[in-house]
Amino acid sequence: MNEKDEKKAPQTFSVRTDLAIEARELAQKDTTDTLEGVAVETDEQADYSLTHVHILSPEGSARMGKPMGHYITLESEKLKENDADCHEKLIGLLAEQIRSLAKPKREDCILVIGLGNWNITPDALGPKVISKILVTRHLSGTLPAEIEKAVRPVAAVSPGVMGITGIETGEIVKGIVDKLHPSLLIAIDALAARRSNRINAAIQMSDTGVAPGAGVGNRRMLLDEAHLGIPVIAIGVPTVVDAATLVNDTMDCILEEMIRQTEKGTAFYETLADLEQEEKYQMIAEILGPYTGNLFVTPKEVDAVVDRLANIIANSINIALHPGITLEDINKYAW
Amino acid sequence: MNEKDEKKAPQTFSVRTDLAIEARELAQKDTTDTLEGVAVETDEQADYSLTHVHILSPEGSARMGKPMGHYITLESEKLKENDADCHEKLIGLLAEQIRSLAKPKREDCILVIGLGNWNITPDALGPKVISKILVTRHLSGTLPAEIEKAVRPVAAVSPGVMGITGIETGEIVKGIVDKLHPSLLIAIDALAARRSNRINAAIQMSDTGVAPGAGVGNRRMLLDEAHLGIPVIAIGVPTVVDAATLVNDTMDCILEEMIRQTEKGTAFYETLADLEQEEKYQMIAEILGPYTGNLFVTPKEVDAVVDRLANIIANSINIALHPGITLEDINKYAW
């Protein structure tokens, strides 16, 4: 999609992505200049890459379509695989990043929230993480001194989705926050990627809160510091690609190929651009049928992979939050 | 157990029951007088019986070990069985009783809470009911006028248990109530009966709130009007008998039989009474081993029966709360 289209796209079809690294790819497509108001650093390693995207100004935010703040994305094909040694390394790395975003003070109570619908496999990441969080808030004062020193007060809730509860998720979370007064919220959610090779192969952490409508579900809440009064760290994994986005990108891909092969300025060159703008959205609707906005693309082993990702994220959080807990302790505990 | 023992029992072992009708059996055991401060009416029918227990005074409450208020118990062997026609009748009856306790006004928003741990089958009744409640609060204002008239705003949440969340259930519920301001809370919970023939064969409704420590779990919250500021209707089903209660009752049963066969005033008659008081608790601990307080008795088909009971209770609530919804509508909806 070129820049001109991008501006018109909202009228017809907009590419769906919850990842800052993909928003940046889209925003920067037609320019080799750096994107104003957006700073990016990438650390490439053999097994993984770690990208920091900083959205620094309102202009950057508008260009990216995402709130100002710090986005960290770990990408690794190993996340999908059964490789305990590599996962152990990634858990350590993630714990470090979570700690750098959260900067938790020693006695602070932290609330972890698992967003999403536990009945829809690729949306169940949040609730699955919650079931593996080492909760300790209720034990405060009852633990032996040695263990008391090793843990901080942590609570964890899966509030469900509006279709199940009849309540905006943001209202439930606000109610619990106002009652418990934690000093930080960590929200876990399943996301939608634009590119299918990122499905289950990336973990995004940010200090910007959770933007509405993420992942598979249709959630409208906005969980951020402005709404809740406490900092919010969001952690998410793209578990799906929106089917309409896939179809749209397929069209773009073939059109670009043709444009590449067509002489600029010819009548046909114009036809190609015109076709794209006038008829693309209608074609998507035709191809996907009545389900359109509701179809997603996911790998068949999504159940097993989401379980594994929930383990990785929960353990990263457990290690990041509890000062004296190691992965070895957790494996013993969680076995 | 005779009255003298009863008074001493708390030091050693106390019979565990969450049912008002069983509390009354225990309280009244040695007297043919009516129990002061407690009024009871029973309506016996072919397929079911319906018992109203009113605890009317602080004395009655102390004798019963339960808060003052109105307890309604439906007993029917049919609750355990696969008999749709009979269940339809019982759903109508329950809906009527719930309405009589709740006295809901037309536009009131009502919050339904499913207590208990979804990971422990006989404790999962509450969460299972929640998944079948017709929630409508989030649709307010978006429905066609005709449907808008048929439903009231209803929300439904399963807050989880403290071991999972690190938060007292009462705190979560209070947080949500303070945010949503419903006019009534309905709390569903699994209970413990004293008698195994009442397992899955009774439904108790009351206007007294939920007393701590019900059912399988170890929950300490108190969900009542004093704590939450709104009326609380509790609905529960005994899904287990505490194993220590079963062992204790077995001992009582055999001791009573022997006392019946022994001449009063003989040395052996005294031995029997002494044995009971001195050694019963120790015997229970010996028989049940290290698990003691943690073992329960439940029928093997508990999973299927709890599903069926959750359906009955959810549909009773759906019909009781929504003015224009019938069981036929629900079957169509829920199929």
Place this chain on the structure above:
Amino acid sequence: MNEKDEKKAPQTFSVRTDLAIEARELAQKDTTDTLEGVAVETDEQADYSLTHVHILSPEGSARMGKPMGHYITLESEKLKENDADCHEKLIGLLAEQIRSLAKPKREDCILVIGLGNWNITPDALGPKVISKILVTRHLSGTLPAEIEKAVRPVAAVSPGVMGITGIETGEIVKGIVDKLHPSLLIAIDALAARRSNRINAAIQMSDTGVAPGAGVGNRRMLLDEAHLGIPVIAIGVPTVVDAATLVNDTMDCILEEMIRQTEKGTAFYETLADLEQEEKYQMIAEILGPYTGNLFVTPKEVDAVVDRLANIIANSINIALHPGITLEDINKYAW
């Protein structure tokens, strides 16, 4: 895809569909002639359509890429919806079709097999149907005469998939068939459609056995009369579209549009055709990334819809097989 491509397709990419009605659409695309060796009748009704495809000759079979035999497809948007009244009608219709294919004799024992992986939601249709089949084979001789008359001996097994058992599904089924000697096998399976508007909106029944590689899984067994020695009725629902098929069809769709707009014989017209043949497969691989063959498209409510479809199919089978059982009996039983 035009005919020329079709012939080359196996080298590069072949459209994936398990539906006879879609195989016929593909086979007939470029001709208005009737397809030789293939007879088709369609009965269009307000709520549904019923299509009979008869593959009558080896030529027809080769053109269709499917074994000779009788394929019946019920299509209805209502299958996805919560409409008990309409489902009741469709269950009656399906039961009739199953009976017409199965022609079961009064005392015959019939074995129902649920194919697919219960851990992968859109592949779990078969196992879910099995859990709702009214099995009676083990009760033979122990039932009251009146009930004995109403039922026939039915057994039901979910053999799992090879990745779970280490055994070809066909071997397990053959072992059970050789031991039980049923007179008919009914196999239930999740299928892949080509068109996303057919997802969860069609039920295909056939007397041809189950062809390999259906649905989400990679199963290689062939369950048919030649292999098992008894007739095999296959019943399936398309629950997914293969993502590569969706991408391929999207490309075709846009290329066709362009070819329509381009003058025949021009250089660019040739470019379009060349592009299609040379680069399409590579583009698919590029767009879908390393997951390619493994990604599927499915609606987010797939869990709930598959449960509903399993109910419809199981009840159709229950009514078709048991001479004296009605839907009313089943609702009572299964409630």
Place this chain on the structure above:
Amino acid sequence: MNEKDEKKAPQTFSVRTDLAIEARELAQKDTTDTLEGVAVETDEQADYSLTHVHILSPEGSARMGKPMGHYITLESEKLKENDADCHEKLIGLLAEQIRSLAKPKREDCILVIGLGNWNITPDALGPKVISKILVTRHLSGTLPAEIEKAVRPVAAVSPGVMGITGIETGEIVKGIVDKLHPSLLIAIDALAARRSNRINAAIQMSDTGVAPGAGVGNRRMLLDEAHLGIPVIAIGVPTVVDAATLVNDTMDCILEEMIRQTEKGTAFYETLADLEQEEKYQMIAEILGPYTGNLFVTPKEVDAVVDRLANIIANSINIALHPGITLEDINKYAW
């Protein structure tokens, strides 16, 4: 229970246990002589004990109420706990015992069967083990030589229970065995203990096959070498105590206490013995009500503990059967 009662017990009530070590306690109760035809050795360690019971003669078998053969029981409170280090040790120990019973030859194919009903938590042990078995039979010939050397052909099936399939479990297993010709069957099942302190704290392995009616279910199959034509190793864990057995043992316990306190030869001493024989069974029925044979005792955390036990058993089998697989490999694989 004294010996005289034991002989009469079958008419009235018989203690339910699937454990050889408990059968021996019952058989030997009133004698200090060694039990003829039964040899017992126990190895007591800090964390566990390992008991070998050899039933050597038909007389021993009759006294024990169990088939002749070798029974190995590992007892450890640690089995219930979250102690990965200790579990690792016990897995090694169990793998060794399984190997000593199975004596598997290098290329033999081995079939693992998970008995029990996956819908009933304490009966789901077998199916849960199956889902964690490293199956390899279908990979034979497709693996790299190095891995091929590390594994043997293993297949694994959960046949379900008769109420679900309509087929005797023994028939399904026989059908699969006759088709696959494995050289050994390993059958996993949930058992019933007599003593509640053994619940989830013991693992019994034997070379005698699986006796009918084990655990929670009512299964009548007999899976042994005589029926199947191949050796059968049974592995089981007591996950429940039959409630009637608990009540009966409670009665015995209190009666014994009284008999101890009563002078032999007095009229009351006789009363006690008479009571026991004439009325015990009726009392059990009275106490347990209509559910009698159907109630079991189980700890509330049964779901989590059964998951953990399934892990321990599956990994013991994986290590015992595959010559080149270690626990480290499995943790990597299964993570």
